[in-house]
Amino acid sequence: MAVLGKIRSKGVILICVIGFALFAFIAEELFRSCDAASNERRAQVGEVLGDKVNVQDFQKLVDEYTNVIRMTQGRDNLTDEELNQIKDVVWNTFVQNEIVSHEAEKLGLKVTDQELQNVLDAGTNPMLLQTPFVNRQTGRFDANMLKQFLAEYKQAQGANPQLADQYRNLYNFWTFIEKTLRQQLLAQKYQVLFAGCLLSNPVSAKMAYNDENQESNIQLASFAYSSINDNKVTITESDLKAKYNELKPRFKQYEETRSIKYVEYQVVPSQADRTALNKTVNGYMTALRDTADPSGIVRKSGSVIAYLGIPQTKAAFPSDIAARLDSIAVGSTTAPVENKADNTLNIIRLISKTQMPDSVQFRAIQVGGATAAETVKRADSIYTALQAGADFETIAKKYGQTGAKNWITSAQYQNAPSMDNDTRSYIQALNTLGVNEMKNLKMLQGNIILQVTDRRAMTDKYVAAVIKKPIEFSRDTYSAAYNKFSRFVSENQSLDAMQKNASKYGFTVKERADISNTEHYVAGISDTREAMKWLFEAKENEVSPLYECGENDHLLVVVLTKINKEGYRSLDDEGVKSYVRNEVMRDKKAEMLMAQVKGVKDMAGAKAKGAKVSTVNQVTFAAPVFVQATGMSEQALSGAVSATAKGKFSSQAVKGNGGVYLFQVTDKKMRPVKFNAKEYEQRQRQKVMQFAGNFMQELYINANVKDNRYMFF
DSSP states (O other): OHHHHHHHHTHHHHHHHHHHHHHHHHHHHHHHHHHHHHHHHHTEEEEETTEEEEHHHHHHHHHHHHHHHHHHHTOSOOOHHHHHHHHHHHHHHHHHHHHHHHHHHHHTOOOOHHHHHHHHHHOOOTTGGGSSOBOTTTOSBOHHHHHHHHHHHHHHTTSOHHHHHHHHHHHHHHHHHHHHHHHHHHHHHHHHHHHTTOOOOHHHHHHHHHHHHEEEEEEEEEEEGGGSOGGGOOOOHHHHHHHHHHHGGGGEESSOEEEEEEEEEEOOOOHHHHHHHHHHHHHHHHHHHHOSOTHHHHHHHTOSSOOOOSOBOGGGSOHHHHTTGGGSOTTOBOOOEEETTTTEEEEEEEEEEEEEEEEEEEEEEEEOOSSHHHHHHHHHHHHHHHHTTOOHHHHHHHTTOOOOOEEEEGGGTTTOSOOOHHHHHHHHHHHHOOTTOEEEEEETTEEEEEEEEEEEEEEEEEEEEEEEEEOOOOHHHHHHHHHHHHHHHHHOOSHHHHHHHHHHHTOOOEEEEEEETTOSSBTTBSSOHHHHHHHTTOOTTOBOOOEEETTTTEEEEEEEEEEEOSEEOOTTSHHHHHHHHHHHHHHHHHHHHHHHTTTOOSHHHHHHTTOEEEEEEEEOTTSOEEETTTTEEEHHHHHHHHTSOTTOBOSSOEEOSSEEEEEEEEEEEEOSOOOOHHHHHHHHHHHHHHHGGGHHHHHHHHTTOEEOGGGTO
């Protein structure tokens, strides 16, 4: 009881302790929940129709499309700009497919297997013509070649790893094509259904015919807005507000953007840097000229062009190098030449120049064994049998291969970043073997029996060792530039200070409005993803950290001047206010000019009021009149002229884009064009389709798309 009494005496304290413990427990769970939600948000690259898009899922789509580009273009290395374009294409395609699929599902639209098969059987779809399954005789996609490949793909899974990998890459390529075809067919179905809702009729067709072919000749009196000095026009705040409310739909913004001011500095080589580089490159020139094997010298030099040691077409070299190849004697080495276009010093040693096929058809049998001796013995046996007349495909199938003929072009191998001796021997054999000649190639992983079956497009090929050395700044030069820029940033931590002091350091404050989070770079400077992430997290007037960016040659500091929210831009926005002011200015000048010409009944009266008079012929309702005196196209004038009878003077002044106009119709006639009702109905329908072509944009807006790619890419 004593213990119980003691507990009761401390009741308030105990309640507080228990309450605090409970709060701590709940808070911990809350923080965990918030942290999990934050982590989930950070893993989302965007959102479409309320569905989150995970960054890993999006990256898989990017990788899939990148592999397709590499396979179809025969390239392994893509530039950052090309990779950014791929990401944009993948995102836009993904969003469009999601939107169309959503709409199609509501309508019950789908693509059946038979519809896809019909496309394959027709074999004319442009995507199908980019696949390896094209019959060279017909120039059409061959569904039977595809079926044969799919059957071989299953068999190849148990074959040697290299062959299985080749089949797997091609299979993945085909699955991408098939998926894309289905998406295209569904989009086409939706568009056809949508187009079927838009009709034309004989009445609108006849009106369109008249609008295009009834033409008028006029005497035109022009009163340009520029004839009135802006200082003579009084514009009040209420005028601006009224016009803003009238034009408000024009100022709707569908995504949030940022406006910035920034200072950027590009580090360039000093004269001392250039002198040191020239000395180094001259040393490379001497070494390259005297060496028997250029590969080591080229690699040591840090050249941006690898030495492969195989014959290559001009297309394998940069344009400045390719342009000089035919002017260099075989065996000679050029002196260093500066190319200002890519800021490099260049040396070329031309080792050989020969005529070789650009395309080679071949077939191969890969030979392996438990030991190297067994492999050689088996390869010799196969080669001997083939030399004696054995069927190539029959022997290939005996060893789990097809022996099918394949084509290889120069573009598929000559841009490789490096090449081992086995691959070099393989390429050399393909280039030098005659038609139906065979070779037994011994390689590290076994032997390959090669047979060339066709050679096409003989062209000049060059073996050239190229040193293309960028003219770069030294570490000391960069350090000096960094210290100067860093001092400027640290001493000027506000926009006002930056604008006041930038010129003292030799810098300029630049401006960029409406940066969208769909952009890849800040102010067009590469490698600024961190700056983009900062920009969309920062507050107005906040100054960024110093960023090292570009090709490791730029320094950047950014000030966020304005956050432009989604919705209607306000009249306080400088761009909006300027636009509205110009519209009000034009309206007021139009009022002044229309008051000036009030009561004018003929061209003589218009001249007396100061008009510039000209003759304009072939005016139709369907096309705006271009007025030389004001330099503007005037649709309103075309409409007024079409409604005025021959010989009549305009009933009232016409307010246009560049001025106010009076006119007299001197002639009116129909062009000698026969009316074809069906043709004009079809043209009207096409015009309506063009107007309705924005349906995808409307669906995009309604899908509430959120694009957060800037956080990851």
